[in-house]
Amino acid sequence: MDDRTRRYLRERFGDYYRATTVGLPPAANEREWGHIPWTPGTGTTMVRHQSQLELGDVDDFLARTAPRHAYFSAARYTDPSASTMSQKGWRGADLVFDLDADHLPGVDPEEATYAEMLEVCKDALFRLLRFIEEDFAFEDVEVVFSGGRGYHVHVRDAEVQQLDSDGRREIVDYVLAENLETDNLIRTISAGGTTRRVLRTEGGWGRRVHTELLAVIEELDDLEEPEALKRLTEIKGIGEGRAETILGAIEANRKAIETGNMEAGGPGIRLLVRTLAEDVKAAESAPIDEPVTTDTHRLIRLPKTLHGGSGLVVKPLEREQLEAFDPLVDAIPERFRGQTIEIELAEPQRVELDGDITKLEAGHHTVAEYVGVFLMARGEAQKV
Numbered sequence: 001m002d003d004r005t006r007r008y009l010r011e012r013f014g015d016y017y018r019a020t021t022v023g024l025p026p027a028a029n030e031r032e033w034g035h036i037p038w039t040p041g042t043g044t045t046m047v048r049h050q051s052q053l054e055l056g057d058v059d060d061f062l063a064r065t066a067p068r069h070a071y072f073s074a075a076r077y078t079d080p081s082a083s084t085m086s087q088k089g090w091r092g093a094d095l096v097f098d099l100d101a102d103h104l105p106g107v108d109p110e111e112a113t114y115a116e117m118l119e120v121c122k123d124a125l126f127r128l129l130r131f132i133e134e135d136f137a138f139e140d141v142e143v144v145f146s147g148g149r150g151y152h153v154h155v156r157d158a159e160v161q162q163l164d165s166d167g168r169r170e171i172v173d174y175v176l177a178e179n180l181e182t183d184n185l186i187r188t189i190s191a192g193g194t195t196r197r198v199l200r201t202e203g204g205w206g207r208r209v210h211t212e213l214l215a216v217i218e219e220l221d222d223l224e225e226p227e228a229l230k231r232l233t234e235i236k237g238i239g240e241g242r243a244e245t246i247l248g249a250i251e252a253n254r255k256a257i258e259t260g261n262m263e264a265g266g267p268g269i270r271l272l273v274r275t276l277a278e279d280v281k282a283a284e285s286a287p288i289d290e291p292v293t294t295d296t297h298r299l300i301r302l303p304k305t306l307h308g309g310s311g312l313v314v315k316p317l318e319r320e321q322l323e324a325f326d327p328l329v330d331a332i333p334e335r336f337r338g339q340t341i342e343i344e345l346a347e348p349q350r351v352e353l354d355g356d357i358t359k360l361e362a363g364h365h366t367v368a369e370y371v372g373v374f375l376m377a378r379g380e381a382q383k384v
Contacts, residue, residue: 001042001376001379001382002382002383003040004382004383005376005381005382005383006038006040007038008376008383009038009068009308009311009373009376009377010038010066010068011066012335012336012369012373013066013067013068013306013308014063014064014066015335016306016333016335016336017059017062017063017066017305017306018063019335020059020062020304020335021059021304022058022059022062022302022303022304022305023303023304024052024058025072025154025302025303026156027076028052028058028072029051029052029053029080030076030077030078030080030091031052031072031073031075031076031077031080032048032049032050032051032072032073032075032077032080032081032088032297032299033048033050033051033052033054033055033058033070033071033072033073033080034046034047034048034049034050034070034071034072034073034299035047035065035067035068035069035070035071036067036068036069036308037065037067037068038066038067038068038308044068048071048299049080049081049082049083050080050081051079051080051081052080053081054081062305067305067308068308069301069305069307069308069309070301070302070305071299071300071301071302072299072300072302073093073297073298073299073300074093074094074095074096074154074295074296074297074298074299074300075088075090075091075092075093075094075296075297075298076090076091076092076093076161077089077090077091078091085297090296090297092161092162093161093163093296093297093298094154094155094156094160094161095138095154095155095156095157095160095163095168095171095293096152096153096154096155096292096293096298096300097128097132097152097153097155097175097286097288097289097292097293098146098150098151098152098288098289098292098293098300099121099124099125099128099150099151099152099153099286099287099288099289100121100146100149100150100289101117101118101120101121101149101150102117102149103287103289104117104120104121104124104287105282105287106120107120113350113352114328114352115328115352117149118149118150118327118328121149121150121151122151122322122325124286124287125143125150125151125153125286125322126322127284127285127286128153128175128286128288129141129143129153129319129322130284131174131175131286132153132155134203135174135203135204136171138155138157138160139157140155140156140157141153141154141155141156141319142154142156142303142316143316143317143319143322144301144303144314144315144316144317145312145313145314145315145317145325145327145331146301146307146314147301147305147306147307147309147310147312147313147314147315147331148307148309148310148312152300152301154300163296164296165294165295165296168293168294168296169294171293172288172290172293172294175285175286175288176285176286176287176288176290177205177281177284177285180205180277180281182209182270182273182274182277185199185200185205185206185209185273185277186198186199186200186206186262187200196261196262196263197261197262197263198259198260198261198262199213199260199261199262199273200260201259201260205277205280205281206260208280208284209273209276209277209280210260212276212279212280213257213260213272213273213276214258216272216276217250217254217257217258219231220232220247220250225247228247229243229244229247232246232247232272235272235275235276236275236278237271237274237275238271238272238275242268242271245266245267245268246265246268246269246271246272249264249265249266249268249269250265250269253265257269301314302314303315303316304316306333307377308377309377309378310374310377310378311333311336311370311373311374311376311377312327312331312332312333312374313331313332313333315327315330315331326355328352328353328354328355329353329354329355332353332354332370333370336369336370336373337368337369337370338369339368339369340366340367340368340369340372341366341367341369341372341373341383341384342364342365342366342372342383342384343364343365343367343372343375343376343381343382343383343384344363344364344365344381344382344383344384345360345361345362345363345365345375345380345381346362346380347362347380348360348361348362349375349380349381351371351374351375353368353370353371353374354368354370358371364384
């Protein structure tokens with residue numbers, strides 16, 4: 001990035017901050033603060049180990065310094081400005097999840113457009129929120145578009161604050177369905193001198209697998225026997241003979257199987273459940289960035305600031321806003337709308353913002369300012 005482009009972005013980021021009230025996280029004075037300024041050259045410099053007391057009024061600090069990126073710690077400390085973690089006096093930390101479109105299974109950053117990656121990431125966000133709201137029943141939750149490639153979710157319930165890295169790792173493993181074993185989804189019930197194995201249907205991964213089992217049974221209801229057998233053989237690991245056994249077991253013991261009784265269905269149903277568990281794991285696990293959640297000292301982007309790699313707002317979102325939220329429209333700063341700027345491109349670029357696709361050849365162009373800021377922040381254009 002050349003000096004002219006850097007100065008322009010810093011000035012326009014400052015204009016945004018002078019017109020914006022960012023707001024503070026809870027216990028802001030107990031958190032470490034950090035930022036990355038618009039330093040010359042290709043590298044970046046992180047300024048951290050600062051307290052709110054050192055920054056002063058955060059809105060004023062942002063307006064004066066117009067940083068490229070701004071962060072605060074998930075952790076709370078006795079002395080947040082201490083230069084080493086051991087001296088800070090850790091008092092607890094929010095539980096933070098990060099979803100990054102570049103790291104999602106099945107997403108190739110070289111092939112998918114930015115909009116396509118963000119759409120896939122939003123689907124992953126809803127999967128994560130189902131774990132947070134249904135499995136863990138957390139209530140103090142904030143969802144934030146990162147301004148870049150995904151979303152952050154902050155959980156601030158009291159019961160998560162003292163979790164160490166190992167405790168947070170257990171949550172990560174659960175959300176990712178790491179080491180998910182079918183046997184762990186089944187409990188043994190003793191009654192009348194007999195025991196039987198029953199799928200856990202009351203919640204968690206057992207409920208998810210049970211829901212999928214019921215969906216397959218219902219699907220088979222709508223098919224004639226040849227089609228039903230064919231449908232079962234499409235499931236990995238089930239051949240024609242096993243498909244006939246499963247179909248016969250469902251016909252003979254349907255009600256028991258629907259309650260999760262693994263004995264009533266015999267080995268065929270148990271095989272079906274094991275296979276469905278793998279499918280459910282792939283479809284419903286949330287591909288979070290593991291190191292972010294397990295790190296009890298993590299710095300995370302400050303909501304309502306600007307992302308220095310896109311010029312988009314790090315936007316906090318209410319739960320009811322998520323379905324309709326379009327990051328490439330709703331995270332464009334109003335400050336960057338309504339005017340054009342001149343930029344120079346070394347290579348052709350395609351930009352999808354504000355509902356429009358802008359295709360540009362290499363060379364000199366006049367574009368909407370938010371398009372120019374986006375390209376300049378990503379290092380793909382220079383200010384003329």
